[in-house]
Amino acid sequence: MDSLLTNISLITKMDPNDYVGFTFFVGCMAMMAASAFFFLSMNSFDRKWKTSILVSGLITFIAAVHYWYMRDYWAVNMESPTFFRYVDWVLTVPLMCVEFYLILLVAGAKKSLMWRLIFASVIMLVTGYFGESVYRDQAQVWGLISGLAYFYIVYEIWFGNAKKLALAAGGEVLKAHKMLCWFVLVGWAIYPLGYMAGTPGWYDGLNGLFNMDVIYNIGDAINKIGFGLVVYNLAVNQTSKS
Ligand SMILES: *C/C=C(C)/C=C/C=C(C)/C=C/C1=C(C)CCCC1(C)C
Helix, strand or coil: CHHHHHHHCCCCCCCCCCHHHHHHHHHHHHHHHHHHHHHHHHHHCCHHHHHHHHHHHHHHHHHHHHHHHHHHHHHHHCCCCHHHHHHHHHHHHHHHHHHHHHHHHHHCCCHHHHHHHHHHHHHHHHHHHHHHHHCHHHHHHHHHHHHHHHHHHHHHHHCCHHHHHHHHHCHHHHHHHHHHHHHHHHHCCHHHHHHHHHCCCCCCCHHHHCCHHHHHHHHHHHHHHHHHHHHHHHHHHHHHHC
């Protein structure tokens, strides 16, 4: 009876040394708290900024729901919840692209910019999923293709059309755009490291050094919550000025 009960419980007994499981739990709670924060602050902003804050909240909320499942999946199976991870990313990363578009609307950003970024992000994630999950023995090739899509996004926001719009907008929008650019260049670069720690390739030395899920969980907390806070900060500045 006892063993039956432990087998069907949603969360098995947690091992105190399970630091991977620990980061799943903390990540889940952080995403929930951030969502409450963004949603509840929404109404204190001008209409123009409400949508941006709503999207910040949606990003952390979608992550919170997936972390709820990933936390469980890890506790029960002790293996990477790759499927949930990528479902989360394929919803939240395009929303981060939408954030770029939304803050650049003041300078007349076109929908085509948003769609280009979204398209590149989906390519980046689908090829990453292939390498991590479906064609693991070709992880290097899929990782490379994914990396190219990633560099396209970096190029577009740092030097392309998005950058021109940010310059045209100037002021706080330019500052916020720059911060978001740094998140994509440095914060997002955490993910390929996790990928290399979790897949076979020339970088095999990384496998034992780092744990893929810990790296991904740290990356998610920094990028989803940090990204949202940059937008929040912009909305605060713009609202108090007008
Ligand atoms: C909230 C989730 C975010 C911001 C996820 C971002 C994910 C990436 C930037 C992933 C990038 C990858 C590469 C550039 C190459 C290897 C495969 C990936 C998918 C891990």
